[in-house]
Amino acid sequence: MKDQDKKQNRQAQPHSHRKTDVQQLAYSITDVPPWYLCIFLGIQHYLTALGGLVAVPLILAEPLCLQHDPLTQSYLISTIFFVSGICTLLQVFLGVRLPILQGGTFTFVAPSLAMLSLPAWKCPEWTLNATQVNVSSPEFIDEWQKRIRELQGAIMVASCVQIIVGFSGLIGFLMRFIGPLTIAPTITLVTLPLFDSAGSNAGIHWGISAMTTFFIVLFSQYLKNIPVPVPVYGQVKKCHVSKLYLFQIFPVLLALSISWIISYVLTVTNVFPSDPSAYGYLARTDIKGDVMSQAPWFLIPYPGRWGVPTISLAGVFGIIAGVISSMVESVGDYHACARLVGAPPPPKHAINRGIGIEGIGCLLAGAWGTGNGTTSYSENIGALGITRVGSRMVIIAAGCVLLLMGIFGKIGAAFATIPSPVIGGMFLVMFGVIAAVGISNLQYVNMNSSRNLFVFGFSIYCGLTIPNWVNKNPELIQTGIVQLDQIIQVLLTTGMFVGGFLGFVLDNTIPGSQEERGLIAWNQIHEDSEDARNVSEIYNFPFGIGTKFCTASWLWRIPFWPKPEHGGEAMGREHGLNEEKGQISMGEREKLDIDTKM
Structure with missing residues (x-):
């Protein structure tokens, strides 16, 4: 009762709840905090996104043959910072207009790795040996640049599909057929196949990687509700001490910094071996030390820096699978962001515009040569709920910070020198959380139903099994048409596509009620705005x-x-x-x- x-x-009082939400916010979406507060909060959003922004270029370094070229890795990091800043400003001003940061997307990583694993793009043996490779030689430069140009072309063409789907309003039509049983395997399989990359980096020195993982878990789970006194400046109280939940806001950054410093101490004290063939040598911080001195202070990224992009059908179809996953995820992000900042759910025209602008962002990311696209960052949406600051102006400041960080070459160089086992420890946590986010979509579905258990289980298992088999037996895919063989191989080695496609087909063809499939609860959350x-x-x-x-x-x-x-x-x-x-x-x-x- x-x-x-x-x-x-x-x-009886339909607007009271919304007003209460807005009153609880320190700044609502249309408020403009003081300029110095905008800068500080913008830097905070930049730091929150830092882990994901840095991770994508580091994951792509090995298939691009750049694992022994930290200077070029730093250029990729600076470029993704710069383009993310541009895309953030476009989204806030002309897109969905919610305070959502834009950055690199993991949904493009799987198809990119699948494309670069084709026999024609596998790195030559001499690029895998640090003592043999000369990173400044024309031969080596041509090896990695032709790979990134291939990625650029595929991303630019696939982004046109997203632009059309967004600005044409097709996204609203497609969402009627996409439910939790399609999204769950798709998002889950974004990072599950990356266990080899995480293990390879962590295995360089399991002690350092385990320490990094320990600190991330400690800060994000056990100490997240412990406030830390920090000095702040306010208009009323001027200089005073306030309590901030630092561990909750910056768990990844704090863990990376501590592990990085400890690795440096163990390097200068020669605890880590100095023999390149010894276990743990690659955990040293001085093996990439030259990159800081070689990197320029100022670096202006520009389109076509790596040459004219090339296009292959295999790469395009693979990235399109990532584009579809990114769009579905972004629609969910829009609604989550609107709720956290006390705004009405976004209407159709705003969602269409947001997806279209994200497509333009992917086009720019491809043109600039980041090796990746852009999407809405879920991590920063979570930060909105923590800080209770939903102002658009803060995200505009964050976009400007990203632009500036992309221009300062030493910033990207600094992140490129992070020891590999530290990155591996971060991957263990980050990849696990992303996989769990995908599985969490099953909360809307009746998992007591044998139908739903079959759809999800079969989709996930095939999304792992089929790509593994195709990678081991690529010579068995022979249709007589080389281009078609490449398209089939890329699609079948992209677990995200295989699992998502099977989930989509089975969920829409096997009989089941709307409630059983989770569509009723799903539509209540993702319904169009009627406010x-x-x-x-x-x-x-x-x-x-x-x-x-x-x-x-x-x-x-x-x-x-x-x-x-x-x-x-x-x-x-x-x-x-x-x-x-x-x-x-x-x-x-x-x-x-x-x-x-x-």
């Missing part, structure tokens, strides 16, 4: 575009253009949201009920 009374009270409050202010174009000028009626038919009913009384009449009558839509009722229970 009490729950029913609470529900009726919510319905007219603040939608215009938050999701429409900036500078009055579409409201004060560029208001021609024919523009309303464009899928990504704001509709007038999203901000006016027409929407209230259409969806039963007339505030004067105290009415509220069924979608909002269900959302309030969910929030009440939580």
Whole structure:
């Protein structure tokens, strides 16, 4: 009875819950904190994304034949910083307009590794030996640059698919067929096949990697609720001490820093062996020491730096599989972000625009030669909930910080010198968490159903088994057409594609109720916005575009253009949201009920 009374009270006062959420925020999405606070919080978002931004180029270093060239690794890190800054600013100003940071995506890593594992792209033996490779020789430069150019071309072509899907409004149509049983195996298989990369890096020195993992787990799980007194400056109290949950906000950064320092101490004290053939030698911090002196202070990344991109159908089809996964994940990120910052769920035009801008971001990332694309960063959405600061201006500051960090060459060089076992320890935690995020989508599904157990189990197991077999027997795939053989090999060695495709086909063909498949609970969370409050202010174009000028009626038919009913009384009449009558839509009722229970 009490729950029913609470529900009726919510319905009688439909806006009280939303106002309470906004009042709990230190700064809402449209607020502008003081400039110095924007800079500090922007740096914090940059640091939160640091682990993922640095990880992607380091993972790709080995298949690009760059494992013994930390200077070029630093260039890739600086480039991904720079492009992520540009994409973040585009998303906040013209995209979905929520405070979401953009950065490198792990969904592109699996198809990239599959493409680079083709016989034509495997690294020559001489590039694998640190004593034989001359990183400044034209022969070596040509070896790695032709690989990254191939990645560039595939990413740029595949990004056009995302641009079309977003700006055409096709994403809304596709989401009707994509449920938890498609997303769960897709996201889970993003990192499960990367266990070999994590093990190889960690195995260089298991003591250092285990220590890094221990610190990440300690800070993020055991000490996350312990506040640390730090000096701060405020307008009212000026200089004073405040308590901040540092361990919760910066667990990865703190763990990497501590392990890095300890590795340095063990290097200068010669605890680590100085013999290159001895176990643990690669854990030394001085083997990459020259990169700091060789890296320039200022570095301006530019498109086409590695040459003219090349295109192969195999690479394009593989990256398209990553693009589809990235789009599905981003739609979920938009809704999660909106809820954390006290905004209404994003309407269709904002989602279409956000996905389209992410496609443009991937196009820019490919043109600049990062070896990767860009997507919305879930880590930073979590940071919004921790800091209770949902201001768009803070993410704009974070985008500017990313741009600046990409220009300072010494910054990227510093991260390229992190010892491999430290990176391996970080991978063990990060890859495990990403896999768990994929599995967490099953919370919406009835896992007591034999149907659902079959769909998920079969998809996951095939997503691991088939790529493993194809990698060991590539010569058995022979259709007589070389290009077709390459396409099939890339797709079948991308576990994310195999598992996601099987999950999609089986979930949409095997009979099952909407409730059993988890689509009812799923749609309640990912439903389109039916809330007219603040939608215009938050999701429409900036500078009055579409409201004060560029208001021609024919523009309303464009899928990504704001509709007038999203901000006016027409929407209230259409969806039963007339505030004067105290009415509220069924979608909002269900959302309030969910929030009440939580």
